[in-house]
Amino acid sequence: MNAVVDSSRILSVCVAKPKTIDYGRRQVSTSIFKQPVNGKILLRKLNLEGDEQADLTVHGGPDKALYAYPLEHYPWWRDEMPDVEFDFGKFGENLTTEGLLEDKVCIGDQFQMGTAIVQVSQPRLPCYKLGIRFGRTDIIKRFTQSCRSGIYFSVLQEGELGVGDSIRHLHSDEHKISVQDVARLFTGQIIDSQFVRRALQSNLAEQMKMFIAGI
Secondary structure, three states, rough: OOOOOOOOOOEEEEEEOOOOEEEEEEEEEEOOOOEOOOOEEEEEOOOEEEOOOOOOOOOHHHHHHHEEEHHHHHHHHHHHHOOOOOOOOOOOOOEEEEOOOOOOEOOOOOEEOOOOEEEEEEEEOOOHHHHHOOOOOOHHHHHHOOOOOEEEEEEEEEEEEEEEEEEEEEOOOOOOEEHHHHHHHOOOOOOOHHHHHHHHHOOHHHHHHHHHOOO
């Protein structure tokens, strides 16, 4: 399995601080409205400089320090939702990437981005705040069922990264559990006890292992 093509690179870097918005009859704190930034940005163990997760009970932490979403999915979403404007950062991603796809990238794979080194930790399972970002609740189910999940990373080595930086593959995990297959497990598209056992032995984020063990 080729984890990444030679031309893989970062196309955008987006960050946001939490802000409070009106949502129905309540107020919600969210950082999903990411905005692009220029220049080199420091990636720390828990997030990018200038970025901050709003609800640490479900977001953030070392296994969700960095979230990347592939450019390759954007045309598909534009066809699915022609009335929605899709700019980089629309899915709340920190990085919009090219050449880094969930069916090729495996849990535990390691990459260098700029001077930072990161490790794939899990796919994204969206919460209701993606619906806030899109202004429509149907995006939650559609996003999940599409298995176009994007990729969460943990940070092995802090460093700087920026738009145009290459994404260099450093290490392939021995378990060969693709990010897409983990996402498919949660949609019921994979029903395989052997796969579950392999996933539980992999470098998948511990919180997600707990979810899988309960499936």
